[in-house]
Amino acid sequence: MHSLLVVYSGLAGKHPGKTDAQSKPEVILRSCGYIVEVAASREEAVKLIADVDASILCIPITEFKCWADLLMSRKTAPVMWWCTDETATLSVSACEDNILTDGILCPSMLPQEIHWSLHFGAKQCFERKQWMKEKEQLLSRLEERKWIEMAKGILSKAKNIPESEAYDLLRKQAMNERKRMVDVATSIVKVYQMLQDQK
Numbered sequence: 346m347h348s349l350l351v352v353y354s355g356l357a358g359k360h361p362g363k364t365d366a367q368s369k370p371e372v373i374l375r376s377c378g379y380i381v382e383v384a385a386s387r388e389e390a391v392k393l394i395a396d397v398d399a400s401i402l403c404i405p406i407t408e409f410k411c412w413a414d415l416l417m418s419r420k421t422a423p424v425m426w427w428c429t430d431e432t433a434t435l436s437v438s439a440c441e442d443n444i445l446t447d448g449i450l451c452p453s454m455l456p457q458e459i460h461w462s463l464h465f466g467a468k469q470c471f472e473r474k475q476w477m478k479e480k481e482q483l484l485s486r487l488e489e490r491k492w493i494e495m496a497k498g499i500l501s502k503a504k505n506i507p508e509s510e511a512y513d514l515l516r517k518q519a520m521n522e523r524k525r526m527v528d529v530a531t532s533i534v535k536v537y538q539m540l541q542d543q544k
Contacts (some may be wrong), residue, residue, distance in 0.1 A: 348380040348464075350397040352390050352412060354404040357518070361503045368452050370403050372429045377456040386417060394419045399463060399470075401450060403427040409444050410541065423447040423463070490529040498529035517544040 351370045366372055371381040382397060384390035390412075394400065400416050402409060402424060413424045425448045426432070448466035451458060493515065500511035515533075519526040 348382070348415075349374055349399045350382045350384060350393050350400045352400060352402050352416075353383070353385045353406065354402075354408055354412065358398070368429075370450070370452070371399055373452060373454075374401070374459070377459050390416060391419055393421070397422065399423040399425060399447075399466065401425050401427050403429070403432060405432050406444060409446065413445065421470065421474050423466040425450050425466050427451070447473075489530075490534065492527050492530040492534055494531040499533055 351374070371383050374381045382393045388392045389399075394416050399422050399443070402412050404412060404426075407424065409439075416422070416424055424446060426444075426446045428449050447469045448462045448463055456460070458514060496515055497508050497511045500506070500514055501508045504511070506514075512517055515530060516526055522529060533543045
């Protein structure tokens with residue numbers, strides 16, 4: 346990880362109460378050897394996200410989810426929160442929210458602490474992406490299973506056969522039509538529902 350995007354928004358972008366340039370995240374991160382881009386608007390952040398390895402959000406935590414969603418929709422890369430007196434005090438009301446951050450950085454961290462936080466943040470980000478992919482696959486399989494079970498029940502009732510035979514019939518029909526079993530099952534259920542509605 347070499348290049349970072351620091352994002353400012355709202356009050357955090359104005360550096361309330363802090364005029365010391367040395368406390369700015371971009372200054373600290375550059376002193377640690379990172380290439381740092383800075384964005385103060387959504388347009389700038391969207392334009393710069395493609396060329397960086399991670400984003401550091403120097404914003405109140407109440408704005409974090411909106412920004413993280415925007416950046417993650419453009420590129421899968423770690424999104425970390427830059428925690429300061431200003432961003433933390435503006436964020437007390439959001440401490441119970443379900444905020445998905447890959448880590449927290451703060452101005453008092455030593456360079457090796459920043460490096461390790463970014464390293465673990467990257468790992469967290471890509472594990473979360475894998476979990477989300479697996480979750481989507483499981484939900485898709487559950488949805489397919491639901492259609493197959495409904496079709497099995499309909500065939501079993503209509504043909505007065507056990508559900509195991511209805512399953513075999515459904516599988517054979519899918520093979521004959523060269524379709525996925527769930528597609529045949531969905532067709533059966535929809536036709537059955539349409540016929541029921543006409544009664």
